[in-house]
Amino acid sequence: MKKFFFLSCLAVLAWVGASCRGERQQLQPKAKHVVMVGIDGWAAHDLESAQDIPNIRALMANGSYTLHKRSVLPSASAINWASVFMGVPTEVHGYTKWNSKVPDIPASFVNDHNIFPTIYSLIREQQPEAETGCTFDWDGVKYVIDTLAISHWEYIPDSYVDINKNCTIAENYIKQNKPFFYTAYFGTLDESGHEHGWYTPEYYATLTEVDMAVGRIIQSLKDAGIYDDTIIIVTSDHGGINKGHGGMTLEEMETPFIICGKGVKNGYEFPDAMMQYDVPATIAYVLGIQPPQAWVGRPVMSIFE
Numbered sequence: 001m002k003k004f005f006f007l008s009c010l011a012v013l014a015w016v017g018a019s020c021r022g023e024r025q026q027l028q029p030k031a032k033h034v035v036m037v038g039i040d041g042w043a044a045h046d047l048e049s050a051q052d053i054p055n056i057r058a059l060m061a062n063g064s065y066t067l068h069k070r071s072v073l074p075s076a077s078a079i080n081w082a083s084v085f086m087g088v089p090t091e092v093h094g095y096t097k098w099n100s101k102v103p104d105i106p107a108s109f110v111n112d113h114n115i116f117p118t119i120y121s122l123i124r125e126q127q128p129e130a131e132t133g134c135t136f137d138w139d140g141v142k143y144v145i146d147t148l149a150i151s152h153w154e155y156i157p158d159s160y161v162d163i164n165k166n167c168t169i170a171e172n173y174i175k176q177n178k179p180f181f182y183t184a185y186f187g188t189l190d191e192s193g194h195e196h197g198w199y200t201p202e203y204y205a206t207l208t209e210v211d212m213a214v215g216r217i218i219q220s221l222k223d224a225g226i227y228d229d230t231i232i233i234v235t236s237d238h239g240g241i242n243k244g245h246g247g248m249t250l251e252e253m254e255t256p257f258i259i260c261g262k263g264v265k266n267g268y269e270f271p272d273a274m275m276q277y278d279v280p281a282t283i284a285y286v287l288g289i290q291p292p293q294a295w296v297g298r299p300v301m302s303i304f305e
Contacts, residue, residue, distance in 0.1 A: 029288030030304060031262045033230040035174065035221065036183045036283070037214055038084070040077055040138065041190025042207070043198060043239020044068065044254040052208040055215035056258065059234060063260025064268040064303035070275050071238045074098070075245050075252040077190065080237035082144040083276035085118040087284075087295035092116070093144075098246070101143045109294045113148045119280040122289050123181055124149040131177050136185035137166050145183075152177070163188050167213040171220040178226050181287060184217060186210055190240075198240035198251070231261035231286050235279060263304050272300050 044067035047053075059065075071080050072089045076098030079090050086093045093116040094103025107116040115121070123130050133152045134145055147153050152173065156166045163186060170184040189206050196202035214234060221227040236255040238245050245252040257274060259282070281297035284290070291297070 027285070027288040027290060030286045031229055031231045033179065033221075033226050034181050034233065034283050034286050035179070035217065035230055036181075036233040036235065036279075037217060038081070038136075038141075038183055038185040039189055039210055039234065039236045040081075040185070040187040041193045041198075041238065041240055041245075042210075042236035042255060043251055044256045045199070045239060045251055046204070046207060047256060049199065050204055050207055052204075053211040055211050055218065056234060059214070059218075059232065059258050059260040061267050063232075063258060063264045063266065064270050065256060065258040066270055066272070066274055067254065067256050068274070069235065069255050069257040069278075071253045071255060072276055073248065073253075075238035075247070077138070077187075077237055078140045078144065080276050081141060081185075082116075084235070084237065084279045085120070085144050085146075086116050087119070087277050087280040087291060087297040088116065089275075089277055089296070092294070092296070095144065099140055101140070111146075113146055115146050117292050117294065118144070118146040118149065119181065119283050119289070120149040121146045122284060122292065123287070126289055127180065127287075130180035132181045133173055133177065133179050134183040134185065135166060135169050135173065136183075136187070137163075138185070138187035138190075141185050151179075163209050163213055167216050170213075171216055174217065174220040175224045178224050181283065184213075186213060193240045193245075194243055197243045229262055231259060231264065233279070233283070234258040237276070257300075259300075259303060265303055265305055268303060270300060270302050272302055274300060 078100040079095050082093045082095040092108045094105045094107040096104040111117045131151050135154045137156050192203045192206035235257045241251045277297035282299040285299035
C-alpha cells in the first residue's frame with residue numbers, strides 16, 4: 001500500500017512538473033475526424049417552431065445538445081465566430097465589432113501568423129500533416145480562422161443566394177480529402193433574418209434549406225467511409241430579434257450546440273453552462289489536441305459515454 005501511494009505521488013509530481021514546464025500531455029482522441037457546420041444567425045428559439053428540419057432533429061436524437069450556449073457580447077458575427085475558433089472572449093482575441101477584419105484592440109497574445117491561436121493553428125502545430133479545411137460564404141470568417149494554418153479554405157460569395165454551391169464544394173472536399181477537421185459555414189440564414197426578420201416564414205424556409213445541407217454533409221461522410229469515426233457539430237454564433245441583433249436578449253444570445261457521433265450520448269440535453277469559446281476547447285478534446293494556456297474555453301466532457 002505504501003509503495004502504491006509512493007508511486008502515485010511520483011506520478012502526480014511528474015504531471016505537475018510537466019505542466020509547470022509547459023510540456024504537452026498526450027491526449028487520447030475521441031474520434032479521428034470532426035466536421036463542424038456553422039450556421040450564422042441561428043437562434044435556439046428557432047427550434048421551438050421549426051418544422052422541416054429532420055436532419056438537425058436526428059442529430060439531436062442521436063447525440064447531445066444544449067439550446068442555451070451563449071454568445072459573447074455584443075451578439076455579432078465576427079466577434080462570436082472569433083470566439084468559436086479562438087477559445088477566448090472578445091476582450092482577449094480583440095475582435096469587438098460585427099464586421100471586424102482585424103482585431104479592434106490588440107490581442108493579448110499572437111502566434112507566428114500574427115493572430116490569436118485558433119483551433120486550426122493548434123492542429124497545424126501539433127499535427128502538421130493533418131488535413132484541415134474551411135468553406136464559407138461570408139468573408140468575415142476568413143479573418144478569424146488563421147488561413148495560413150489551413151490545408152484548404154475557400155470563399156464562395158454567391159452561396160448566399162445559392163446554398164447548393166457551398167454545399168456541393170463541402171461534399172466534394174469531404175469525400176476527396178477525409179479531413180481531420182473541417183468547417184462548413186453557411187451565412188444564408190443570418191441574411192434571411194436581416195431581410196425578412198427572425199422567426200418569419202421566410203426565415204424558417206431558409207432554415208429548411210440549411211437542414212438539407214446538413215443532411216448532404218452527413219451523407220458525404222458516409223460516402224467517404226469515415227462517418228463511424230467522425231464527430232459532427234452543428235452550432236451558431238447568435239440569434240436575432242425582429243431584423244437585427246447585438247443586444248442582450250436571450251433571443252439574440254442563446255444558440256444551439258449539437259454534437260453527434262462516436263461515443264457521444266444519445267438524446268442527451270446536457271445541463272453544463274456553455275459559451276462560444278467552449279466550442280474549440282471541445283473540438284480539441286475530441287481530436288486529442290492540447291489547448292494553449294491562453295485559452296479560457298472548457299471542453300464539454302459530460303456528453304461522452
